[in-house]
Amino acid sequence: MPVETDQTDLSVSPSDLQEVARLRFANMLRALFPEASDAEVARACAAYLGCSPKTVERWLALETGASFEAVFALGCRFGVFRTAELLTLGQSRHSVMALIGRRVFRARR
Numbered sequence: 138m139p140v141e142t143d144q145t146d147l148s149v150s151p152s153d154l155q156e157v158a159r160l161r162f163a164n165m166l167r168a169l170f171p172e173a174s175d176a177e178v179a180r181a182c183a184a185y186l187g188c189s190p191k192t193v194e195r196w197l198a199l200e201t202g203a204s205f206e207a208v209f210a211l212g213c214r215f216g217v218f219r220t221a222e223l224l225t226l227g228q229s230r231h232s233v234m235a236l237i238g239r240r241v242f243r244a245r246r
Contacts, residue, residue: 155202156199158202159196159199159201159202160199161223161224161225161226162196162202162203162208162224163196163197163198163199164223165211165220165223165224166178166182166193166196166197166211167197168223169211169215169223175194175197176190176194178193178197179191179193179194179197180193182211185210185211185214186207186210186211188207208220
């Protein structure tokens with residue numbers, strides 16, 4: 138039995154993808170600690186991940202991107218479904234990729 142594959146073109150520019158990934162991850166960090174300041178978020182995440190608070194501050198400021206290991210570790214800590222919801226804002230993959238392609242991802246910041 139042939140396997141159906143999705144043939145939708147979901148290609149995006151690397152710079153657009155980088156910007157979206159950084160923004161969504163920063164929003165995820167803040168959502169995980171909704172009452173905390175960025176400095177408090179940085180301290181809490183740094184303690185859990187074993188990195189410096191300055192590293193987390195750079196993620197929050199969108200200056201650098203987090204490693205996959207950091208995203209994975211936080212996903213494991215806070216739950217895969219909660220993490221996926223925060224990273225996609227509850228949208229389907231097609232919706233997310235379409236937004237990246239149209240560069241309107243900042244609208245839901």
